[in-house]
Amino acid sequence: MTRVAAIDCGTNSIRLLVADLPGPDDPPGAPLGDLIRQMEIVRLGQGVDRTGRLAPEAIERTRTALVGYAERIESLGVDRVRMCATSASRDASNADDFRAMVLDTLGVAPEVVTGVEEARLSFTGAVRGLPADARPPYLVVDIGGGSTEFVVGGAEVESAVSVDIGCVRMTERHLHGDPPSADQVAAAEVDIAEAVDRALAVVPGREAATLVGLAGSVTTVVGIARELPEYDPTRIHHARVSYEAVAKVTADLLARSAAQRMEIPVMHPGRADVIGAGALVLRIIMERAGMTSVVASEHDILDGIAWSLA
Structure with a gap:
């Protein structure tokens, strides 16, 4: 069994999923074994369309949410962690500040995925089952x-x-x-x-x-x-x-x-x-x-x- 943590940080919300991947003895098409699904509204994209920058208060709201997520990930004995950051952090001129905060708080750097990669990940999650x-x-x-x-x-x-x-x-x-x-x-x-x-x-x-x-x-x-x-x-x-x-x-x-x-x-x-x-x-x-x-x-x-x- 492999236990994974997925974090999706978007423009409006940041979400956590901790789940067990199907093992070799599970039937084909077996679903994820969900342990936690959690969402916090942090509005990371506050003002980005107008200013081109992530607001300091938005970065701080996201950091606060990530502190809680990091505690849950550690307590559940997760093997692998991946965090993807999407639209707001693609657009921001100060995305490096956000990246440094995440690495310091979570111990894993966020992947600022392209729009097309974001779309492919969404499709994979959506069409199963x-x-x-x-x-x-x-x-x-x-x-x-x-x-x-x-x-x-x-x-x-x-x-x-x-x-x-x-x-x-x-x-x-x-x-x-x-x-x-x-x-x-x-x-x-x-x-x-x-x-x-x-x-x-x-x-x-x-x-x-x-x-x-x-x-x-x-x-x-x-x-x-x-x-x-x-x-x-x-x-x-x-x-x-x-x-x-x-x-x-x-x-x-x-x-x-x-x-x-x-x-x-x-x-x-x-x-x-x-x-x-x-x-x-x-x-x-x-x-x-x-x-x-x-x-x-x-x-x-x-x-x-x-x-x-x-």
């Missing part, structure tokens, strides 16, 4: 805080691309009102649609049979659409939601203030101010790709990072 009605080829979209990854494939990745649209970036760039004005939403729609069309010119997403959506924006929208009384990953994982339901949830979120969004039972406190933009990205992807439904997955880049340690 999909239900039978989720037919290939798949269009897997990972809607993060600063970027969105598009991957098309069946048993393996055929093509991938990353574009700079995400819930934090689009909120900071366009959705300044609380709630945002109609003009602000319209400007965001144009920006998102142009980026989605660029992505779909690279990957053949319109030819895919199934849209699989990853990350907190998607899972939150699905939880709202399902009218869950609380955030329940077991009821969200592999749930299928129609385009009409996504459009309805998106309109409702954009009409609410952040305080009103906080009243939604499945809402994470750190997501309430940016979920409108995340939902808008999902809705426009479905429109531009011609998808009538989306299958949510709680397994994503974090799982892909863990599998890469096999």
Whole structure:
């Protein structure tokens, strides 16, 4: 048995997965043996779209979360650790400060992965164990805080691309009102649609049979659409939601203030101010790709990072 720790540090959140890899005596296709899945909202990408730098307070919030993660990794006797840092730390001019902090806190340097590598890891994590009605080829979209990854494939990745649209970036760039004005939403729609069309010119997403959506924006929208009384990953994982339901949830979120969004039972406190933009990205992807439904997955880049340690 090999015990691994995967850390995904994105623009909005930092997440930890500690799991046991399947052993030689396990059946083919055996899943990871999860021990811990944990998430903290640290907003590492705060202001990066505007300043081009990671804010000192954002680096400190991330350091605080990593201290707790390092303690859990040590207590569980992990054999291998891999941390991947994504959009915010790709864009920042002071990424070396972030790297030094992580190495000092965790004892492992973060890998600032490219958008395409991020997409491939997300695909690997997402497509293992999909239900039978989720037919290939798949269009897997990972809607993060600063970027969105598009991957098309069946048993393996055929093509991938990353574009700079995400819930934090689009909120900071366009959705300044609380709630945002109609003009602000319209400007965001144009920006998102142009980026989605660029992505779909690279990957053949319109030819895919199934849209699989990853990350907190998607899972939150699905939880709202399902009218869950609380955030329940077991009821969200592999749930299928129609385009009409996504459009309805998106309109409702954009009409609410952040305080009103906080009243939604499945809402994470750190997501309430940016979920409108995340939902808008999902809705426009479905429109531009011609998808009538989306299958949510709680397994994503974090799982892909863990599998890469096999």
